[in-house]
Amino acid sequence: MKRVLTIAGSDSGGGAGIQADLKTISLLGAFGMSVVTALTAQNTIRVSAIHPVPPEFIGRQLDAVLSDIGADAVKTGMLFSTPAIEIVAEKLSAYRIKKLVVDPVMVAKGGDRLLDRDAVQTLVRRIIPEALLVTPNVPEAEVLAGVSIRTQKDVHAAARIIHEMGPKYVLIKGGHLKGPANDALYNGKAFFEFTDERIPTIHTHGTGCVYSAAIATYLAMDHGVPEAVRKGKDFIHAAIRFGLPMGKGHGPANPYAPFAREQERYRVLEALKGGLERLQKAEIGELVPEVSSNLGYALPFAETRADVAAFPGRLVRLRKEIVAVSAPAFGASRHIAAVILTTMRHDSKFRSAMNIRFSEERIRQCRAMGLKVCSFDRADEPEKIKEREGSSLEWGTERVLSQEGGIPDIIFDRGEIGKEPMIRVLGKDPEEVVAKVLRLRGSQ
Numbered sequence: 001m002k003r004v005l006t007i008a009g010s011d012s013g014g015g016a017g018i019q020a021d022l023k024t025i026s027l028l029g030a031f032g033m034s035v036v037t038a039l040t041a042q043n044t045i046r047v048s049a050i051h052p053v054p055p056e057f058i059g060r061q062l063d064a065v066l067s068d069i070g071a072d073a074v075k076t077g078m079l080f081s082t083p084a085i086e087i088v089a090e091k092l093s094a095y096r097i098k099k100l101v102v103d104p105v106m107v108a109k110g111g112d113r114l115l116d117r118d119a120v121q122t123l124v125r126r127i128i129p130e131a132l133l134v135t136p137n138v139p140e141a142e143v144l145a146g147v148s149i150r151t152q153k154d155v156h157a158a159a160r161i162i163h164e165m166g167p168k169y170v171l172i173k174g175g176h177l178k179g180p181a182n183d184a185l186y187n188g189k190a191f192f193e194f195t196d197e198r199i200p201t202i203h204t205h206g207t208g209c210v211y212s213a214a215i216a217t218y219l220a221m222d223h224g225v226p227e228a229v230r231k232g233k234d235f236i237h238a239a240i241r242f243g244l245p246m247g248k249g250h251g252p253a254n255p256y257a258p259f260a261r262e263q264e265r266y267r268v269l270e271a272l273k274g275g276l277e278r279l280q281k282a283e284i285g286e287l288v289p290e291v292s293s294n295l296g297y298a299l300p301f302a303e304t305r306a307d308v309a310a311f312p313g314r315l316v317r318l319r320k321e322i323v324a325v326s327a328p329a330f331g332a333s334r335h336i337a338a339v340i341l342t343t344m345r346h347d348s349k350f351r352s353a354m355n356i357r358f359s360e361e362r363i364r365q366c367r368a369m370g371l372k373v374c375s376f377d378r379a380d381e382p383e384k385i386k387e388r389e390g391s392s393l394e395w396g397t398e399r400v401l402s403q404e405g406g407i408p409d410i411i412f413d414r415g416e417i418g419k420e421p422m423i424r425v426l427g428k429d430p431e432e433v434v435a436k437v438l439r440l441r442g443s444q
Contacts, residue, residue, distance in 0.1 A: 002030040002220040005065055006213060007058075007088055008077030008105070009038040009050075015252030016042075016206030017077060024213040024255045028235075030220055033069060035061040037088075038080045044205055044247030055083040062091040073099040073220035075212050080115060082122045089126035099219045102131040102167070103212035104140050120144075129166030133225055135212045136162070138176035152182065159186040169225050171215075173208070181237075185229050192226050194233045203243030203251035210255050211236040242301045242348070254301075261299040261307060265330070268297050268309050272328040275430030276315070279322050284441045288317035289357040291420050296336035297328075297430050298351040302344060306330055308337035335393050339424055342397040343407060350407045350426055352433045356440070358412060358421035365440060366423075371409040374400045378416040392419075409436060 004025045011017035018034045025032035037058055041049040065071070074097050079085045092100060104123060106115045115123070120143060128134055128144075138149050144165070145158035155177075159170045163186055174182040181199075185192040214235045218228035235258060242257035275295055287293070292314035299307045310333035313325030326332075339353045356362075366373045376396040385395045400411050407426055415421035427433035 002072045002217070003033065003069060004030045004213070004217050004220050005033045005035065005071040005074045006077065006216075007035040007037060007062070007074065007079070008103075008209070009040055009080065010036050011040055011042045011206070013043040013205075013247070013252075015044065015246075016209045020206040020209040020252070020255070021075065021077065021213040024210050024235075025217050027255055027259055028214060028217045030072075030217045033065050033071065035065065035088075037078060037084050040078075043249070044251055045249035050080065052080055052084065055081075055087045058084055059087045059091055062088070062095075066091065066095040066097075070095075071097065071220075073101065073216045075101040075103060075216040076127065077103050077209055077212070078105045078115070079123065079127070080119070082116065082119045085119055085122045085126055089130065092127075092130060097130075098132065099216070100131050100133075101212050101216040101219065102127055102134040103208055104128070104134060104136050104144065105208065106140050106143060124165055128162070131167040131169075132219070133169040133171060133215065133229075134162060134167045135171045135173065135208070135215070137173045137208060141172045149177070152177075152184070155184050156186070156191060159184055159191070163188050171229055173211070175204075175207070183229070183233060185226060187225070192229070194230060196233065196237045199237075199240050201240065201243050202249075203245055203253070204240055205250040205252045207236055207240060207253045210239055210253050214255075238301065238303070241303065257301040261301050264299050268299055269328050271430045272297050272309055272311070275434045276311070276322075276324055276328075278434050279315075279437070282438055282441055283320040283322075284437065285317040285320045285322055287356040287437065287441060288315065288322055289355065289420055289422060291422075292316045293322065293355055294333050294336045295354040295430060295433065296333055296340050296352060298337075298340045298344060299330075300351070301348065302341060302351070305334060305337040305341070308333065308340055310336050336424075338391075338393040339397050339411070339426075342394050343401065343426055345398075346401045347407050349428050352427045352429050354425050354433050354437060356423050356425060356437060358414070358423050362423060362440060363410075363412060366410050369439060371436065372406070373410040373412070374404055374408040375412045375414075376400050378413055378419060397424075 006021035009017045022032040039051040141158045145161040162170045170186045181196045183194045215228045215232035218231050238258045239253040239255045242254045245251045294310045294314045296310035309328045309330045311324045312332040343350045376399045385391045412423045
């Protein structure tokens with residue numbers, strides 16, 4: 001097992017610092033170790049107090065870990081003061097640490113300083129020259145490079161200045177700029193760009209810590225720097241997308257999100273098989289529309305169609321029965337996946353859906369049963385949406401959910417030329433969806 005050491009401050013709120021680093025390192029499969037440089041009284045709103053660890057004790061921690069266990073990679077986070085930076089630099093040099101990731105933490109998300117102003121030059125002089133990679137965000141890069149950053153051209157200029165300080169690679173993170181989330185990696189000769197869509201969320205506490213810890217872990221696993229950054233970028237992107245709305249301020253990024261998806265794959269497929277068995281026993285063939293049905297179920301924190309399982313070839317009618325063409329598989333449906341993914345953006349607990357045959361009588365039955373029923377009109381669909389294959393259901397579902405408080409049980413449309421009218425049943429899992437479908441069957 002690879003060994004990764006984090007040298008950083010403790011976050012009592014658990015969203016950043018040592019706590020976020022160790023979660024990330026462990027989730028990625030390495031052995032995490034820690035050297036605490038400061039204790040903070042911290043939550044999602046602010047840092048209310050900082051208690052620096054005496055430099056001599058920081059050195060004792062480093063000696064204890066590196067003289068015995070060693071480290072395949074090291075990352076630094078909050079170092080706080082000049083004396084702390086001096087002892088860390090001395091020990092890293094003495095133990096000849098080669099894979100060093102420096103996250104030049106200066107200010108907390110709430111605006112509180114985590115690095116003394118007079119310690120910046122010590123960081124530049126003693127730590128940054130020893131780094132394999134330094135990972136400033138835009139405000140940190142502005143301080144280090146002494147320039148204003150507003151454009152990608154400015155990012156490149158700042159990266160060149162910081163590279164002259166001695167690190168082998170500079171990664172300037174673009175989260176503070178407008179537009180897509182673009183991170184620029186520079187090795188002294190060329191730039192590598194890593195871009196993802198910007199996620200509209202305030203729950204980004206600890207993102208720099210998680211990102212740099214992930215990169216350090218991938219470096220420990222012998223990935224090259226560009227590859228470690230790319231994998232780290234994918235990791236932090238998922239952690240931000242499914243950030244945790246905890247506390248009253250900036251909730252933490254969620255490093256567990258990618259693993260929750262993977263752990264649930266088998267259970268999702270089994271739940272779909274169980275749902276189909278119940279539908280087959282009930283002989284609900286008359287509920288299957290002309291275009292056939294499908295029953296889908298998404299992984300937790302699903303992002304793409306590949307994270308949604310359904311039945312390839314759909315569920316078809318055979319006299320009174322419903323029959324699966326094939327066993328459930330991930331990425332097997334475009335239409336039902338669009339409904340589920342759009343619904344999950346509004347409430348991540350609602351991960352399942354099924355489409356059934358439309359009739360006005362069936363809609364009346366739904367309402368009589370106390371189900372929440374909503375609809376959209378395909379006549380309102382913009383032409384540019386109609387022209388994009390597979391976009392209609394995402395548009396229609398979003399149109400309903402953006403106007404509703406809470407997730408309805410039923411979303412239907414009355415179709416249009418070339419589009420069959422349809423009922424879509426929503427639920428948290430196949431068991432709930434199938435139960436609603438069978439209630440409709442039993443009410444006839």
